[in-house]
Structures are given as C-alpha cells and as structure tokens.
Amino acid sequence: MSEFSESAYRFLAIAQKDFQSAVKKKRFIIFGAIFVLFALVGAYYGNVDVARSIAPISGAPNPATQPVNYAISVSYSYSEAILTILALALSYDALTGERSARTLVQLAVRPIKRTTILFGKFVAYLAAAGGLFVVTTLVLYIGLSVVTRSVPSSGDVDYLILSMGIILLYVMSFIAIGLLISSLTRTSLDSLLGAVFVWVLLLVFTYAGVALGLAAINLSATSDIPYTLFPGYAKILIWINPGSHNVAVQSLAADFSKLTSGLNYTANVILLIASIIVPLIPAYYFFNRSDAV
Amino acid sequence: MNAIELEGLTKRYKKGVVAVEDTSFTVPQGTAFGLLGPIGAGKSSIINMLLNFIQPSAGTIKILDREIPAQFHEVQQRVGYLPERPGFYGNFSAENNLRFFANISDVREEREEKIEKLFKLAGLEGKETTLVSTFSLGDRKRLGIAAAMLNEPELLILDEPSTGLDPQGRRDIMALIHELNVHDVTLFLATHNVRDIAEICDVVATMKAGHVAAPTTTKEFVADVRGKIVELEADITNVNERVLQAIRSVKGVKSIQCEGLKISFEYRPGINEDVNYVITRAGGRLRSLRESPSLEEAYVRRMGGRTR
Known part of the structure; x- marks a missing residue:
C-alpha cells in the first residue's frame, strides 16, 4: 500500500473513532438538542412572518418570493450561536481529553503523524456538528415547503446549499479555535476555561468594536450600522470574530452586493476561511512539539 | 545487535x-x-x-x-x-x-x-x-x-x-x-x-x-542485595527430629533455632526450593516459608530506606 493510502487509512480511522466518541458525548446530546429546538423555534417564527406578509429586509430573503428561504434565515439567526457553542464544546478538549485519559501516549507511540491526528479530529467534529446542522436544515426546509405549500425554485435550493456551506465554514472556524485551545492547554479544565474565555472575548470584541466605531463617528446605536465609516481599530475588533463574516443569510437571499461588517461578500468568505486556517497553524505547531504528549 | x-x-x-x-x-x-x-x-x-x-x-x-x-x-x-x-x-x-x-x-x-x-x-x-x-x-x-x-x-x-x-x-x-x-x-x-x-x-x-x-x-x-546470610522462617505443622535432621542436611545451613523454627543460611539461589523439598520428603508439612530479610527489605535497607 502506498504511503498516501496508508496515511488516508489512518486518517479515516482517527476520524471515525472521534466521530463515534463525539456523538456519544453528553455535551453533544445537550447542545445538539438545544440547537435543534432553537432551529425549530426560528423556523416557526420565520413562517409566522411569512404568513403575516412582512416587508422585505435588506440582505435577507424576500418573504413573499422566497418564503422557505426566509423562514430558514430566521432559523439560522436563532440557532447559529448554539451551533458555534456545540462546535467549541466538541473540540475544546480534543487533545487534553486524550492526554488526561492517557490515550495520547498510546497514539504517540504508533506510526501516525500528529497532523493526521489533528485533522482526523477536525473532520470528525465537523461531521458531528455539521452533520447535525445539515440534517436539521434539510428536514426544516422540506417541512417548511410542505407547510407553506410552496415549491422552492432551483435557484433557492442552490442558495440554500451555498448558505449551508457558509455555516459549515463558520462551524469549522470554531472547531479550529477549539483545537488551538486544546493544543495550548494541559488539562481539560484549562481547556474549558479557555473555550469559555475565547467565546466571550469574541463577543466582547464585536460589541466593543461597534461601540468604539459608533463613538468615533459620533453616532448613537442604530439598526443599520455604518461599518465602512468606522476607524481601522474598531473594524479589526469586529472582524476578529468569525461571526462577523457569516454571510449565510445573504447567501440565502442571493444578495451578494450587500456589505456585511463593512466588507463585500467575497472578502467576508475569504476572512471566514482565514479564520479556519489561522488557528489551525499554531494548533499544529503546538501539538507537533515532542513534549505535547 | x-x-x-x-x-x-x-x-x-x-x-x-x-x-x-x-x-x-x-x-x-x-x-x-x-x-x-x-x-x-x-x-x-x-x-x-x-x-x-x-x-x-x-x-x-x-x-x-x-x-x-x-x-x-x-x-x-x-x-x-x-x-x-x-x-x-x-x-x-x-x-x-x-x-x-x-x-x-x-x-x-x-x-x-x-x-x-x-x-x-x-x-x-x-x-x-x-x-x-x-x-x-x-x-x-x-x-x-x-x-x-x-x-x-x-x-x-x-x-x-x-x-x-x-x-x-x-x-x-x-x-x-x-x-x-x-x-x-x-x-x-x-x-x-x-x-x-x-x-x-x-x-x-x-x-x-x-x-x-x-x-x-x-x-x-x-x-x-541479600548479603550472605539469610534467615528462613518456616512454619511447619509437625516439627520432629527427622525434619530437623533433613533441614541440617541442606547445603549452606548455619544454624537452626527451633522456637519459631528460624533457619540461618548462607544464601544461594534456589535454597528455598531445597528447604521445601527436604522438609516435605522428611514427612514435614510446610505451611509457609518466609525469607528474612526479604529481597524487598534487603533492597530498601540498601537504598537507605527509600524505594518509592
């Protein structure tokens, strides 16, 4: 067997093992159930909006012409924060959990590269959290189509798939953050504290960025925030949070011209991808040190 | 290699x-x-x-x-x-x-x-x-x-x-x-x-x-580690002269103390098995045989009282 197929086989073995472990975890069941509940509630309220024939909102699907996509966009806004918590909850102790269970030593003495272990885990958590999201969204989409008796156009379905891709990138960025936290800490408790700290910090950065930006241009709180007018430091604070680049709702609406967080669609997608790669590089570096075991 | x-x-x-x-x-x-x-x-x-x-x-x-x-x-x-x-x-x-x-x-x-x-x-x-x-x-x-x-x-x-x-x-x-x-x-x-x-x-x-x-x-x-002289504490149910005679015949025996049946030996590997064998052969029934000092005790002494 070639070196590549050997590596692929080991990678799949790690991914399969971690996927099975992840879906058996209590935290997956708890946060997964909360996610499904929030997604359902969001879809319900989205459908209520459609029934009330509310006016179109900028950057969101038109309730009149894209009723199912609109309901799904509301579902996203209710549930995506929980999805990031789920992604972080699965990955924050990916390595420290193995260390405290003494299985990391068992892995380290075997002919498997640490990169393979790290990326095997990444794919496993993506399959668990992303899989739950994809299944829930597809079931809701079909359910909403039946309930509203509207058949989405092929374009709407394409935009749904695109938006799901964006959400999956968003989930990946939090899995990458979790893996970084796990590679930097020594115990599961440290990892948990680190994960909570980072999650809260990202939120604080966003609010601080908005507050500082508004203060700099002498504006009070507004629903339509003029990000483009913000000074650089305020923008950076906002852009650090992968959530500020989440253009899933825009994708559902096929509105690619609207600026999100002061950036165009392509720039947001690039930064979303960067927010996956940036944490993975130091995670790889720290986990690859020989004393990481 | x-x-x-x-x-x-x-x-x-x-x-x-x-x-x-x-x-x-x-x-x-x-x-x-x-x-x-x-x-x-x-x-x-x-x-x-x-x-x-x-x-x-x-x-x-x-x-x-x-x-x-x-x-x-x-x-x-x-x-x-x-x-x-x-x-x-x-x-x-x-x-x-x-x-x-x-x-x-x-x-x-x-x-x-x-x-x-x-x-x-x-x-x-x-x-x-x-x-x-x-x-x-x-x-x-x-x-x-x-x-x-x-x-x-x-x-x-x-x-x-x-x-x-x-x-x-x-x-x-x-x-x-x-x-x-x-x-x-x-x-x-x-x-x-x-x-x-x-x-x-x-x-x-x-x-x-x-x-x-x-x-x-x-x-x-x-x-x-053991040193040259090892004591064996034997617990025999039926000690008699025949059994004691048999023990004395084992190579390396220095002395036998009948109370509690302590036997001093010049140590050599396999001595426990030899003692066990002769006692059984002489009709004695050995309940237990304990070395004193045991290997652990001797090693602890050697290490100045610390092995952990």
Whole structure:
C-alpha cells in the first residue's frame, strides 16, 4: 500500500473513532438538542412572518418570493450561536481529553503523524456538528415547503446549499479555535476555561468594536450600522470574530452586493476561511512539539 | 545487535533539574533488562527519551541500530510500550480499542485473527465486548500488553508493570511478561519493585537521582542485595527430629533455632526450593516459608530506606 493510502487509512480511522466518541458525548446530546429546538423555534417564527406578509429586509430573503428561504434565515439567526457553542464544546478538549485519559501516549507511540491526528479530529467534529446542522436544515426546509405549500425554485435550493456551506465554514472556524485551545492547554479544565474565555472575548470584541466605531463617528446605536465609516481599530475588533463574516443569510437571499461588517461578500468568505486556517497553524505547531504528549 | 544503546545521555529540565545525567548502557537483543530505582530517580525520563516524547539535553540514543530522534519513525513499528497506567477509550469495547490501534498501526492483514490471539495471550478471553471503562487496572494492563504487541515488536518497553496490582494480578502480569521474553521479545522494564526485576530480568541496572550504575546480572545483583546470610522462617505443622535432621542436611545451613523454627543460611539461589523439598520428603508439612530479610527489605535497607 502506498504511503498516501496508508496515511488516508489512518486518517479515516482517527476520524471515525472521534466521530463515534463525539456523538456519544453528553455535551453533544445537550447542545445538539438545544440547537435543534432553537432551529425549530426560528423556523416557526420565520413562517409566522411569512404568513403575516412582512416587508422585505435588506440582505435577507424576500418573504413573499422566497418564503422557505426566509423562514430558514430566521432559523439560522436563532440557532447559529448554539451551533458555534456545540462546535467549541466538541473540540475544546480534543487533545487534553486524550492526554488526561492517557490515550495520547498510546497514539504517540504508533506510526501516525500528529497532523493526521489533528485533522482526523477536525473532520470528525465537523461531521458531528455539521452533520447535525445539515440534517436539521434539510428536514426544516422540506417541512417548511410542505407547510407553506410552496415549491422552492432551483435557484433557492442552490442558495440554500451555498448558505449551508457558509455555516459549515463558520462551524469549522470554531472547531479550529477549539483545537488551538486544546493544543495550548494541559488539562481539560484549562481547556474549558479557555473555550469559555475565547467565546466571550469574541463577543466582547464585536460589541466593543461597534461601540468604539459608533463613538468615533459620533453616532448613537442604530439598526443599520455604518461599518465602512468606522476607524481601522474598531473594524479589526469586529472582524476578529468569525461571526462577523457569516454571510449565510445573504447567501440565502442571493444578495451578494450587500456589505456585511463593512466588507463585500467575497472578502467576508475569504476572512471566514482565514479564520479556519489561522488557528489551525499554531494548533499544529503546538501539538507537533515532542513534549505535547 | 543491541536493542538499546545509550551514550552520555543527559536530560536537564527547566529550572536546572537534572533528571538523567551522563548515562551510558546497552541492552542486547533478546535480554530482559531491568532499570531499578525509586520513584523520581529518572527512569520515566529515560523511557520518555526512548519513545521520543522528550528530547535529550545531551548524549545519543540508538534503538535497534537507528538514531533517536532522527530515525525514530523507522523503528516505531518495532517497539511496543506498556505505560504504568495504560489509557484506552472507555466508551469503546476492548476489541474495538484494539481494532482502532491496529488500524492506525497498519495492522490490517489478518487483523481479526491477531486480535483474537492477543486476547488469548493476555488472558482476556470473554472480555472482548466489555467496555474498557469497567476494566480493573489489572485488565487494563493486560489489554495494554495486547495493544503493545499488535505490531509484534522486537522491543517492549514496560513502565512499572506491576504497580497498583493485587498479588494475583501482579503474578499474572509478570507471568505474561515473562512469556513474551521467552518468545524473543527484548524487554526494557523500569520499576521500583525489586521483585519484578528478580522474577523477570536477566540484567539489571540501578538508578538513583539521575545516575545509572553499571548493569550486572540479576543473579549477582540479588546475591549482593541479600548479603550472605539469610534467615528462613518456616512454619511447619509437625516439627520432629527427622525434619530437623533433613533441614541440617541442606547445603549452606548455619544454624537452626527451633522456637519459631528460624533457619540461618548462607544464601544461594534456589535454597528455598531445597528447604521445601527436604522438609516435605522428611514427612514435614510446610505451611509457609518466609525469607528474612526479604529481597524487598534487603533492597530498601540498601537504598537507605527509600524505594518509592
């Protein structure tokens, strides 16, 4: 067997093992159930909006012409924060959990590269959290189509798939953050504290960025925030949070011209991808040190 | 060929703590080598360097003729490791744990047959589908040996294999390890338990505060630790003149004290078996036979009262 197929086989073995472990975890069941509940509630309220024939909102699907996509966009806004918590909850102790269970030593003495272990885990958590999201969204989409008796156009379905891709990138960025936290800490408790700290910090950065930006241009709180007018430091604070680049709702609406967080669609997608790669590089570096075991 | 060659090996941690200092020794292939020392002596640091978990501060390591860490990946498949407390995935069954480790160790051909054999070897038959979280430490160690043997390694590194086990569990594990050495697996056993060394190893090197003494044969080491005179305390149900006469006939007997039946011997290996044999042959019934000092007691005295 070639070196590549050997590596692929080991990678799949790690991914399969971690996927099975992840879906058996209590935290997956708890946060997964909360996610499904929030997604359902969001879809319900989205459908209520459609029934009330509310006016179109900028950057969101038109309730009149894209009723199912609109309901799904509301579902996203209710549930995506929980999805990031789920992604972080699965990955924050990916390595420290193995260390405290003494299985990391068992892995380290075997002919498997640490990169393979790290990326095997990444794919496993993506399959668990992303899989739950994809299944829930597809079931809701079909359910909403039946309930509203509207058949989405092929374009709407394409935009749904695109938006799901964006959400999956968003989930990946939090899995990458979790893996970084796990590679930097020594115990599961440290990892948990680190994960909570980072999650809260990202939120604080966003609010601080908005507050500082508004203060700099002498504006009070507004629903339509003029990000483009913000000074650089305020923008950076906002852009650090992968959530500020989440253009899933825009994708559902096929509105690619609207600026999100002061950036165009392509720039947001690039930064979303960067927010996956940036944490993975130091995670790889720290986990690859020989004393990481 | 040597299974392990250490030359001037030194490990200094941050804050100037020296765990291993200028250590050199070789472990010839096929031997059972024991590294004996109290906890904190530096044994685990040597193991961690052998397994490439930490880097030496100075010196060289060769395993099966390959330089460590540079060529570690070339010998990884030929080395097995049993940690002091082997870790497994508790929510998986024992056989699923072995399957997983087989998959990442490139053991795919005849995987199921191999796993079945290892369960048999480790004495875990009937526990294949049991969740590992319910395993005792003894069973975990057995499973650890099975996992370490998946690649059919030429060198097996064992860290405190008997620690934490009850007497029966310890006996079983040591018998299993001995069995592996009989089948030509080189053993490198690090322990603070002198009995493990006496039962398993051919060669022993003692370690204290980062320094490793020159290896000697276990026979020489045991004789040296015990000293020349050993007392045996025999508990015999029917002591009579015939039995005492038989005991006096054993080579090396210095004196017999009838009260409590303490027998002083000039030590030689196998003396316990000889005493047991003559007592039984003379019609005596031996309930127990205890060496005084025992090997552990003698070793503790030698180490100045500290082996842990």
